[in-house]
Every structure is written in structure tokens, then in C-alpha cells.
Amino acid sequence: xxxxxxxxPLHDWIANAVQEHPVVLFMKGVPEQPQCGFSxxxxxxxxxxxxxxxxxxxxxxxxxxxxxxxxxxxxxIPQLYVKGEFVGGCxxxxxxxxxxxxxxxxxxxxxxxx
Amino acid sequence: MPIAQPDxxxxxxxxxxxxxxxxxxxxxxxxHYRAKIVSPAFKGLPRVRQHQxxxxxxxxxxxxxxxxxxxxxxxxx
Numbered sequence: 001x002x003x004x005x006x007x008x009p010l011h012d013w014i015a016n017a018v019q020e021h022p023v024v025l026f027m028k029g030v031p032e033q034p035q036c037g038f039s040x041x042x043x044x045x046x047x048x049x050x051x052x053x054x055x056x057x058x059x060x061x062x063x064x065x066x067x068x069x070x071x072x073x074x075x076x077i078p079q080l081y082v083k084g085e086f087v088g089g090c091x092x093x094x095x096x097x098x099x100x101x102x103x104x105x106x107x108x109x110x111x112x113x114x
Numbered sequence: 115m116p117i118a119q120p121d122x123x124x125x126x127x128x129x130x131x132x133x134x135x136x137x138x139x140x141x142x143x144x145x146h147y148r149a150k151i152v153s154p155a156f157k158g159l160p161r162v163r164q165h166q167x168x169x170x171x172x173x174x175x176x177x178x179x180x181x182x183x184x185x186x187x188x189x190x191x
Binding site for chain 1: 161162165166169174176177178182184185186
């Protein structure tokens with residue numbers, strides 16, 4: 001899941017992206033204009049908490065869309081990464097948010113001011 | 115390509131024989147489901163791993179035939 005050198009150049013690109021940016025959301029559409037309700041929900045939650053994040057639109061490239069799924073062994077979009085680690089998709093992010101865990105988690109990771 | 119609710123339930127039951135499973139067809143279109151699965155198989159696993167087990171049981175249908183499946187997974191209390 002977090003190998004740095006793989007046979008798949010897209011996996012390398014993804015690994016690099018999630019290392020370089022503390023919070024990355026692979027999504028359909030862009031944060032300003034999500035093109036899927038599930039992506040929109042996660043954007044809304046991150047905006048609500050006030051976390052800075054980088055949105056990567058997987059619709060711009062079919063290979064990227066598939067690469068993201070195989071990289072995380074997760075079949076759906078959106079996918080949230082914090083500090084290089086896969087946190088979850090829409091259901092998990094929403095559950096964590098509703099339980100108050102997401103805020104604590106982001107604060108612990110140092111990506112949200114406590 | 116949608117999946118009929120009984121088929122989806124059967125697939126999940128096959129993957130989690132000892133689980134308590136409840137499937138709802140959210141939009142009535144055979145393409146947007148919610149599944150609540152309570153299985154001892156989830157005990158001690160983080161949510162990502164729990165959902166990955168469900169996706170594995172669906173054998174590649176998730177994201178393909180099956181567009182939306184909201185998951186709620188837990189281990190029995």
C-alpha cells in the first residue's frame with residue numbers, strides 16, 4: 001500500500017503526491033465543483049473542519065482513476081489520504097466526522113489547528 | 115449493470131456466513147444500496163480493513179456493476 005518503488009509509474013506518482021501533500025483527496029471533479037455526491041460530501045466535511053487539502057480530479061485521466069483504486073486496494077472514489085496514509089472513502093470519513101473522530105485525528109496529525 | 119437486492123444479499127452472506135446482514139435499496143434502482151454488516155470477522159480491524167473485506171467478498175463488482183454501496187460494518191458487541 002505504501003511501497004515507494006513499484007512497477008506501476010502511476011502508483012509512484014500517487015505515492016509521491018500523498019507524501020508531498022499532507023491531506024490529499026482523490027475525487028470526481030474539483031473541490032470547487034465536485035461531480036459526484038460522494039466526493040461532494042467529503043469536500044464539505046473537510047471544508048467544514050477547515051482543513052487545507054489538495055483535491056485530485058480522477059476524471060481527468062482514466063489510468064489515474066484505475067491507478068488510485070489499485071494503489072489503495074479500494075474500489076471507489078473519493079479516497080482521503082492524510083500524511084501518506086489512506087484514511088477511507090466517503091462512508092468512513094462521514095462516520096469519523098459524525099463521531100468527532102475526524103477532527104481529533106486531523107489535529108493529531110498536525111494538519112488542523114487544535 | 116445493477117444487481118438485484120436478493121443477489122447482493124446472497125453474495126454478502128456467502129462472504130460473511132456468520133454475520134447479521136441488512137441490505138436496503140436506497141433509490142429503488144438496484145444500483146444504490148446500503149448494507150449493514152455485523153460480523154465477528156471485523157473484530158479488532160480498522161474500518162478501512164473491514165470495508166476492504168466486504169469489497170473482497172463482492173469480487174470486483176464494487177465500482178463496476180455496483181455503483182453505490184454505503185457500508186456500515188462492525189463486530190458484535
